[in-house]
Amino acid sequence: MTYCVGLLLNDGMVLLSDTRTNAGLDNIATYRKMFHFEVPGDRVISITTAGSLSVTQTTIARLREAADDPDATEETSILKAPTMLKVASIIGNMLCKVRQEIDEKLSTMKQGASASMIVAGQRKGGAMRLFLIYPEGNFIQATEDTPFLQIGEHKYGKPILDRVVKPATSLADAEKAVLLSMDSTLRSNLSVGMPLDLAVIEAGDLRLSRTRRIEAGDESFRAMSEGWSRALRDGFAQIKL
Numbered sequence: 001m002t003y004c005v006g007l008l009l010n011d012g013m014v015l016l017s018d019t020r021t022n023a024g025l026d027n028i029a030t031y032r033k034m035f036h037f038e039v040p041g042d043r044v045i046s047i048t049t050a051g052s053l054s055v056t057q058t059t060i061a062r063l064r065e066a067a068d069d070p071d072a073t074e075e076t077s078i079l080k081a082p083t084m085l086k087v088a089s090i091i092g093n094m095l096c097k098v099r100q101e102i103d104e105k106l107s108t109m110k111q112g113a114s115a116s117m118i119v120a121g122q123r124k125g126g127a128m129r130l131f132l133i134y135p136e137g138n139f140i141q142a143t144e145d146t147p148f149l150q151i152g153e154h155k156y157g158k159p160i161l162d163r164v165v166k167p168a169t170s171l172a173d174a175e176k177a178v179l180l181s182m183d184s185t186l187r188s189n190l191s192v193g194m195p196l197d198l199a200v201i202e203a204g205d206l207r208l209s210r211t212r213r214i215e216a217g218d219e220s221f222r223a224m225s226e227g228w229s230r231a232l233r234d235g236f237a238q239i240k241l
Helices: 053-068 084-109 158-164 171-188 219-238
Strands: 003-008 012-017 020-022 028-030 034-039 043-051 115-123 129-133 139-141 148-152 196-202 210-214
Touching: 003 043, 003 115, 003 129, 003 171, 012 043, 012 115, 012 171, 034 053, 034 196, 043 053, 043 084, 043 148, 043 196, 053 084, 053 115, 084 115, 084 129, 084 139, 115 148, 115 196, 129 148, 148 158, 158 171, 171 196, 171 219
Parallel strands: none
Antiparallel strands: 003 012, 003 148, 012 196, 020 028, 034 043, 043 115, 115 129, 129 139, 196 210
16 A cells, blocks of 8 residues: 655645555565656646556556657647646546556456556646546545645544645645654554655746655654654643543
């Protein structure tokens, strides 16, 4: 399984994903689940994935193939699409098509495959957009009322986001929020694991502003995790019934 989260804020967007994939207790592996497409100065698109690797890897590969096609058009390439809404539509259609193809191959074994994605991006002259794309290809987007989206094992990391994240939240605080959200998930679910991939896209940058790979044993992440645990314990002790 996995956990991915994306935030849409006034100052920009923040995305975080883990890298653990497991197909049973004795088959655990690490795969990147965050992918970037960009034409600096024109557009930037980041995608995080959860679900069947066969579906997500094939979908990303076909999106890249379509983007590299010399005959690509606004209807086929996310790097030529005129709006982020069109980008989400192209990705949703591709995800649905790939899922259906793999489902058909697995049907004789009475099995199925499913996947979902978070798509974040901005194109020149357009607003920042953050979408959650479902396995069927339809999607929703983040709003001022709900400025974050999650896929995968999201329940453990949701409470802190509900309490802390608002559109006016700074990018620095947003990074802290998604990392603490991931820390809560790592502590409660063994199907989510290190290393982590973090990406920040500042509003109007039209490029990846910052990326970071957080490995197991990262000192700053460990210190943040321990500090959060102490703060929770102290807060719990101070509450009177």
